[in-house]
Amino acid sequence: MNGVHDMGGMHGMGPIHEEKNEPVFHEPWEGRVFALRRAMGAWGKWNIDVTRHEVELLPPAEYLRMSYYERQLAAFLEMLVKYSFLTRAELESGTPAASSPKAVPALTPEKAAVLIAKGVPTSRNVAVALRFQLGERVRARNTHPVGHTRLPRYARGKFGIIHRDHGVFVFSDTNARFQGEKPQHVYSVRFAARELWGEQAGPNDSVYVDVWDDYLEPA
Amino acid sequence: MNINPTSSDAHGHYHDHQAVPSDLALRVKALESLLVEKGLVDRAALDTLIDAYEHKIGPRNGARVVARAWTDPAYKQRLTNPDAAIAELGYGGMQGEHMVVVENTPKVHNLIVCTLCSCYPWPVLGLPPVWYKSAPYRSRAVIDPRGVLREFGLDLLLDVEVRVWDSTAELRYLVLPERPAGTESLSEEQLAALVTRDAMVGVAKVAPQKGSSA
Numbered sequence: 555m556n557g558v559h560d561m562g563g564m565h566g567m568g569p570i571h572e573e574k575n576e577p578v579f580h581e582p583w584e585g586r587v588f589a590l591r592r593a594m595g596a597w598g599k600w601n602i603d604v605t606r607h608e609v610e611l612l613p614p615a616e617y618l619r620m621s622y623y624e625r626q627l628a629a630f631l632e633m634l635v636k637y638s639f640l641t642r643a644e645l646e647s648g649t650p651a652a653s654s655p656k657a658v659p660a661l662t663p664e665k666a667a668v669l670i671a672k673g674v675p676t677s678r679n680v681a682v683a684l685r686f687q688l689g690e691r692v693r694a695r696n697t698h699p700v701g702h703t704r705l706p707r708y709a710r711g712k713f714g715i716i717h718r719d720h721g722v723f724v725f726s727d728t729n730a731r732f733q734g735e736k737p738q739h740v741y742s743v744r745f746a747a748r749e750l751w752g753e754q755a756g757p758n759d760s761v762y763v764d765v766w767d768d769y770l771e772p773a
Numbered sequence: 774m775n776i777n778p779t780s781s782d783a784h785g786h787y788h789d790h791q792a793v794p795s796d797l798a799l800r801v802k803a804l805e806s807l808l809v810e811k812g813l814v815d816r817a818a819l820d821t822l823i824d825a826y827e828h829k830i831g832p833r834n835g836a837r838v839v840a841r842a843w844t845d846p847a848y849k850q851r852l853t854n855p856d857a858a859i860a861e862l863g864y865g866g867m868q869g870e871h872m873v874v875v876e877n878t879p880k881v882h883n884l885i886v887c888t889l890c891s892c893y894p895w896p897v898l899g900l901p902p903v904w905y906k907s908a909p910y911r912s913r914a915v916i917d918p919r920g921v922l923r924e925f926g927l928d929l930l931l932d933v934e935v936r937v938w939d940s941t942a943e944l945r946y947l948v949l950p951e952r953p954a955g956t957e958s959l960s961e962e963q964l965a966a967l968v969t970r971d972a973m974v975g976v977a978k979v980a981p982q983k984g985s986s987a
Binding site: 559560586594621650663665720742750757760 | 815827909
């Protein structure tokens, strides 16, 4: 979706504030939100692309005003209701509905340690033909899907060069829509900075974007 | 305790959360209690996760990878297969399942960003700082990387090629900074102590002495 989250190349966002000796979490609640999201993710009702899209669906003005963990919390609450873990009434009362069955937590401390150490790989060991060769000139498709996509707007319609093949990965767009993994190659594509931004950009500078096969067409 | 931010009375806290942090803290506490009561969440698992990223996983991990690459050419060569090479030092996992290492040289400077969200190589750098996740950095790193670097105090000559890596898929990037001159006598451990998070994101160089800026 052409949301405010897709902010590469936007102006007017102000200076960068670097905080010295920044803590990992500024408030304990941020850590709890971080951990609660992973603990509930272990139920397998959503995937990383679904969680990203839920943040993108926040109203643009809210998105920009909120801190990172406020966005994470707001999207998380939406998902808890959408995927039937909680009802709005439970969120408002803070107590489980009388009929609510008691579950057994999906994420134990042991499984949390494994999650941290192993992660959730999204590469897939399946043979998919390589459609583009290293050094080949390609064009990022001029496409504007309403749902989740990972082709940033600044690259759409632009010409680049295949820099390397990263291998076969789950496709974010179908994964976010629960339409299957549609495994395909992800390429590192080098876009000359001047192709993206015009003459103001450094003549030898470039932006490398990781691009799924479906986002590319021959140039 | 009303946890729901979409109900009208709860809506205001986004506007002035700085002034009332306890409100958000209370909401999250109520949410956690509710999820625990329903048997959906085990508090000990939450503690395991928070403890890992507060105390065990951070930029010291990445610094050890960098120092090893500086002192051991065979290891640096193995970093072309980064997942295995980083795992040799005991690091890997969530949000670093598929790593790429990009090397700075006198003629090439690499910068890492995620314009679409906040993707970052957790196993080697820990959780990202606020500025990395912020709109100013995400919006400008791709269109004006040299301006961003100047804001961090790094003024690159025009003949240095700037390569910005936008983490749009599930690859996670680590910059291998240049080893500073005059550090030939330092041990791997002493070198690791010089390597900063910012240098491994690409917004700084590594200074030859700890604490001095580059």
